[in-house]
Amino acid sequence: MVIIGAGECGGRAALTLRDLxxxxxxxxxxxxxxxxxxxxxxxxxxxxxxxxxIKSITSDAxxxxxxIRHIHSVRAxxxxxxxxxxxxxxGSSLRYDKLLLATGSLPRKLPMPGLGERCVYLRTxxxxxxxxAHLNPKNRVAIIGGGFIGLELAASSRxxxxxxxxxxxxxxxxxxxxxxxxxxxxxxxxxxxxxxxLAGQGIEAIADDGKEVRISLTGGQQIVADLAVIGIxxxxxTGLAAEAGLAVDNxxxxxxxxxxxxxxxxxxxxxxxxxxxxxxxxxxxxxxWRNAQEQGALAAKNMLGAGEAHAAVxxxxxxxxxxxxxxxxxxxxxxxxxxxxxxxxxxxxxxLAEDGxxxxxxxxxxxxxxxxxxxxxxxxxxxxxAPASEALGSQTVKLKSLLAA
Amino acid sequence: MSDWIEACKADDIDxxxxxxxxxxxxxxxxxxxxxxxYFATDxxxxxxxxxxxxGLVMDDIIECPKHNGRFNYKTGAAKGxxxxxxxxxxxxxxxxxxxxxxxx
Numbered sequence: 001m002v003i004i005g006a007g008e009c010g011g012r013a014a015l016t017l018r019d020l021x022x023x024x025x026x027x028x029x030x031x032x033x034x035x036x037x038x039x040x041x042x043x044x045x046x047x048x049x050x051x052x053x054i055k056s057i058t059s060d061a062x063x064x065x066x067x068i069r070h071i072h073s074v075r076a077x078x079x080x081x082x083x084x085x086x087x088x089x090x091g092s093s094l095r096y097d098k099l100l101l102a103t104g105s106l107p108r109k110l111p112m113p114g115l116g117e118r119c120v121y122l123r124t125x126x127x128x129x130x131x132x133a134h135l136n137p138k139n140r141v142a143i144i145g146g147g148f149i150g151l152e153l154a155a156s157s158r159x160x161x162x163x164x165x166x167x168x169x170x171x172x173x174x175x176x177x178x179x180x181x182x183x184x185x186x187x188x189x190x191x192x193x194x195x196x197x198l199a200g201q202g203i204e205a206i207a208d209d210g211k212e213v214r215i216s217l218t219g220g221q222q223i224v225a226d227l228a229v230i231g232i233x234x235x236x237x238t239g240l241a242a243e244a245g246l247a248v249d250n251x252x253x254x255x256x257x258x259x260x261x262x263x264x265x266x267x268x269x270x271x272x273x274x275x276x277x278x279x280x281x282x283x284x285x286x287x288x289w290r291n292a293q294e295q296g297a298l299a300a301k302n303m304l305g306a307g308e309a310h311a312a313v314x315x316x317x318x319x320x321x322x323x324x325x326x327x328x329x330x331x332x333x334x335x336x337x338x339x340x341x342x343x344x345x346x347x348x349x350x351x352l353a354e355d356g357x358x359x360x361x362x363x364x365x366x367x368x369x370x371x372x373x374x375x376x377x378x379x380x381x382x383x384x385x386a387p388a389s390e391a392l393g394s395q396t397v398k399l400k401s402l403l404a405a
Numbered sequence: 406m407s408d409w410i411e412a413c414k415a416d417d418i419d420x421x422x423x424x425x426x427x428x429x430x431x432x433x434x435x436x437x438x439x440x441x442x443y444f445a446t447d448x449x450x451x452x453x454x455x456x457x458x459x460g461l462v463m464d465d466i467i468e469c470p471k472h473n474g475r476f477n478y479k480t481g482a483a484k485g486x487x488x489x490x491x492x493x494x495x496x497x498x499x500x501x502x503x504x505x506x507x508x509x
Contacts, residue, residue, distance in 0.1 A: 293486060293487065317471070367459065368470035369459070371460065371470030372470060
């Protein structure tokens, strides 16, 4: 078993193969120097913690004990499907019976000239270290892109005292996948922390002299910053698959069992697009920690012949200041919304399809105020339940009781 | 062994639910199972120190509100990724409508 990509997904797949009792060779190949680690803390605790600690999902000792070979700092450069070989950047090659591509995604590049060493992206722990070094009360940070990474970094930068400006081309922050009501709560929280949010502003030009970045906006304003962090989305890493003749459709195209058209090659996590059963097989690609984890485990099962279809409901979260947002399901499938207010200003929006089926729930509140209800909503979505709007909207009706119905 | 300490009233927790209890600088989670028994564990998830009292109880399982790490709250056993370290459990008894916990 060979796994390309040693992130959350690949690491989880390797460990799952052993959990399931597979005793043959397992090789995990990653291009970073680190053990598989969790990426969500990179924009948060890795920035604001007392020391920038990496959160590994395993250890050398566990990998040794479980006979998982981890080849680090090496890229896979080609797949030879006829010979069932993966060629690596160090000149060696690996033979496989089953191959998993867990190659992840990379930050979308800002397609304009003028970017220099003060214009950076966040994907890896080493990227996080480089950004962290600039976050202090003397520095001005410009964040290009009002999505999750950008806003979490804005919150972390404020915590460390930097002056922060967020630039978003869309009319509001979090346009993709987050309802306006919830984006407004987050917007307010940033303003209360003295973050300047400039929405509806395209970038006309960037000049980076290695010390300062000058960003000219379409509205005429100019922002000068000591560091510009670009967080405008991610693109799946599909080159290896495409060159091997595998189909790419907004990600390496796999079936419900995460298998490509080649029965011996699987793909999972950020890099793949797959049919989402809960939404009539709609093809999606998810960039989320839990999806990476679940698909890594599912791919491992299916590499061993389980033939199990993906059935999970998408779920993700974001932490900014004391607020946590959680979303289960795909809110763009909804046609109407029902609001449930919880204690402490927390609230949940339930998104209903035309036929009344619950298709998503988006919640925000302090700490983990929305966690339990979002989890129950996720179960209702998985059951394809169509709960009554009045029940969803009333805090006195327990969601758990709707699940039993 | 140390004394029994009152954590809450038996009625304070719904069936198949969980409540937070703080004592002496420590924090705990007290559970009422679907079959109306009471249990107690350390309050914080062993993965990222998130309080389990915000989590969801389903049968014998408490699920962490942050990353869905799962534990059997009766035994403290971690039930798979991302959690791998078991929770410590504590003896619990109900006496005259009060939930008592022996935190030792």
